Amino acid sequence: MNEILFELSGRPITVLETAVGGGLFLLALIVWLIMKTMREIRLRAEADTAATERIHELESHLSQLLKSQGEMTGRMQTMAEVFGSRQSDMMRAVNERLDGMGHKLGLSMADTSKRTQDGLRHLHERLAVIDRAQATITDLSGQVGQLQAILSNKQTRGAFGQGRMEAIIQDQLAPSGYSFQSTLSNNSRPDCLIHMPNGAPPLAIDAKFPLEAFNLIRNAETDEQLKYAQAQFRRDFTKHIQDISEKYLLPGETQDTAFLFVPSESIFAELNERFEDLIQKSHRARVVIVSPSLLMLSIQVIHSVLRDAKMREQAHLIQAEVGHLIADVGRLNDRVGKLQSHFAQANKDIDQILISSEKIGKRSRKIEDLELGEASSGADPQGDDAPQLAMAPDR
Template sequence: MEPSAFAFDRPLFLIGTFPVTAGHLVSLAALLFVLLAIVSARRARALRADEQTQQLTALLAAQTEMQGRIAAMADVFGTRQAELNQSLSQRIDGMTHRIGASISEQTKATHENLRRLQERLAVIDNAQSNIQSLAKDMAGLQSILANKQTRGAFGQSRMEAIVADGLPMGAFAFQSTLSNGARPDCVIRMPNGQPPLVIDAKFPLEAWNAMRDAGSPERRQQASQSFRRDMEVHIRDIASKYLLPGETQETAFLFVPSESIFAEIHEHFEAIVQKAHRQRIVIVSPSLLLLSIQVIQAILKDARMREQAHLIQGEVVRLMEDLSRLDERVRKLQGHFAMTQKDVDDILISADKLTRRGAKIEALELEPAPAHQGAREPIDKSDRTVDNRIGQLKLRVVDED
């Protein structure tokens, strides 16, 4: 189908519900021209025939021009419509591509967020499992601390771990027996023949747990009094069993296996702390025991260094003797070098004399040798001096070697 025929069939606009095409317009235009021609014919009846012929020719020319313009307009409308369709297609394609890219990126972002969410959920699950295991451990720790024997073993193990990590082997002993038959939890041997330091790890927790679990102020008050009495009895037992004059230190450690209990005692039971100080009993937590062990370790190291001080001093004395001998030998060698330098200077002087004498002899015209030619010429005194000095220099070099 040709473009003009296609343009005449396509509707250009609507009048109401009736579509108007380019063919309708052409027909309408032709009808208008026919009407104009009829009107013109009616008006020009009175004119001459040549004028009617000219008017008809002009009308036909105008009609032809109008048909050409209408055809050109139809071509322009068809071209514009094709361009519009192409532009719309390109825009629709671009929009479809952008929407697809956006949906793809959104999908990737959604998958990434879901992956991160799954990782965080996995971390939360792991943390929840750790919390559950920690709760089980806390329940086990509570059951351990509820029993007196297991509680003592727990405090003993913590204390032994701190002491064994901080001190060398041989500087401490666990469950050793004193002269009175008492068996302290730990004995730390002090340097310089000083008595050992005693550490007790049996801390009473029955009254403490009762005070913590008390539901009313009256019960808490009763549990506090019971805890105070238990602490006073335990401090008195440590002082009577482990503080032996001449055998142990004048101070002993009462180990508390919890930092929170240690803080509570110093905050709410100041009288117990003061009484322990008067009895020369120091209440220590794990951190304070670790600090004390580090101080004792430094003291032991200083004592070992003092024990080795006389050996170091002897080595220094021998080093000074070797240094004195080295200084003496260097001074002797310096004297030998000075004498050798003097001999070398004398040899150089003699060599200069011999050189000058040889130059003089070379410049002379010697006569025929006399009858006593076979006799040996006397040796110059300077030559003998050179030989003697060279021999002395060789002897000194050999002595130095």
Template sequence: MQPIDLSLDRTLFIFGNQTLSLGHVLLAAGLFFGIVLLVFISGLRRAGRRAEEADARMMALIAAQTEMKGRIATLADVFGTRQSELNQSINQRIDGMTHRIGTSITEQTKATHENLRRLQERLAVIDTAQSNIQSLAKDMAGLQSILSNKQTRGAFGQSRMETIIADGLPMGAYAFQTTLSNGSRPDCTIRMPNDQPVLVIDAKFPLEGWNAIRAAADPEKAKLASQQFRRDMEVHIRDIAGKYLIPGETQETAFLFVPSESIFAEIHEHFEAIVQRAHRARIVIVSPSLLMLSIQVIQAILRDARMREQAHLIQGEVVRLMEDLTRLDERVRKLHGHFLTTQKDVDDILISSDKLKRRGSRIEALDLAAAGPEPAKETKPFDNRLGQLKLRVVDED
């Protein structure tokens, strides 16, 4: 076995022009291990510093954590206090809001009940009005059926005229369906004052021609119906003037009653010739309102006539009243004279009583032990005046 050459000059490797010996390798290895050792030591130092820094950071982190825990505890206490205050405030607000909501709901309930009550009242009024409208519709249907018949229509006009007259005049001032001297029977006669002739009212208005005008479908039929209505009115005016205007028995003017204000207005607007003809025949066409006004005027005339009839009685009562006043004045004057006399006597008595009081005061002021008794003064005048006053009072009674 050959020995190993361990000399440092031994060539181990050849790289190009460079020859690496064992010394070179060992030197390189020592440098390498030195460098590694230095790197390791520096790494350990850095690791130690890092560990120290980590410990310091850990301690700082622990301190920060402890401080954070304290702060968190403090915040928890603050949050707990704030939360309790907030809960209390919220509860108070909720209670207040609940109270306000309850009050508002109560008031709203009362208002709702009141509105419902008013609504029920209005509905009741509406039901009543609807019932009245239905009743009125039935009455209108009945009125239409009445006006379709001539006899019932005449009875309707007669009834309305009688109602107006009966409401405006006293009993005995009018009469219905009386017979005149020529045998005719007017619908109503009104007695005038001072034995004047009666006033005649006719209520038989020719309504057929007027209904025909209203029912005309074209202008030609309306024209024919208007002509027929004009002829009917002229005939009726002539009949009233011939039957009811009797000299010495009735007034020179008679009333033709029209049972509708609208018909009255239409006649004066579209049939002026009929109105003029009635005026020439001394026939006055009156509506319900004009008849009512005329009845009021007649009532005033009758009242004035009754007052004039009673004027002499009133005058006699006034004369007797003046006689009674004269006697009362004389008696009052006598009584006044008696009172004056009595007052004078009373004044004299008061004067005497004052004198007596003054004398009594002087007597009380005297010293009775030192002086003798003073003779009493005579008081006969006072007694005489009192007796005269008693006698005068007895005489007056």
């Protein structure tokens, strides 16, 4: 045992020392292995404890997720039921609204059609009145021809003076178309004023023909008496024409022409044949000499003018009614266009509602069919392993 095996730094190492050293080294190695094994066992125990806690934590988190999924499923079912009831209520309200709008549109179209027919009927009635007026004008033109035949006759047509003039005017005009013995602004009083249409000044008529001087001409037996009677008639007639021009021709108040009524056709004819110079003087003084037939014709012409003015007023009324009818038709077209646009917008809104309800149904089915995956064992303990649901935005 004391045999020297080798020398270390000049010191001999024996077998015993070598055996003791090897035993100590082996003991130290065994102790180190035991300690290492115990450390590994302790580390494994600590790791098993952390894993157990992590498992408990994951189990708790998983139970919470399952509970949340159950609550979410119940809520989504409730939302699906609510959306289904809301969609049915909305469809019912839309259908009722469309039915009401269709009924109102039908009533409006029927009312408009009735008004249009009434307007057309009134228009036809007015046109019938115009046709009758045209027939009356044609009859008046025939009467004018008859009056021309009457003018060729030189026989007397009635009494003399103002009574004859008043009878002719009263027979031809309405009471509102004339006035007798009216006073003008210069205090003169013409025998008659004929009221003209459209606010024009009235026409003055004088019936004071100098019959005395004209009777002297008829009763003259000698040439001297005839010359004296003619000279006297010219003076009286010229003075009377001048008085009519000065008293009855008032600018802005009466017409610029006045009538001098001659009570006999024979006197009127003889006046035109034998006293042409007096006719010229009266024309220059803007005084028209008329016989009973000419006065009748003139009054008939004035009556036709008054009737034509009334017809023009009626024509303006007809044109105004036609304009109103055209405006009503234009408003009807605009309202039908607006109603059509409202129907188009309502159809578009209904399509959008159906699209939204379809998307809600799809998403409800996706949520009902959703499956949660198991958590990964290598996940970060501090991280949130809850699955995220990506919801697409609704348009």
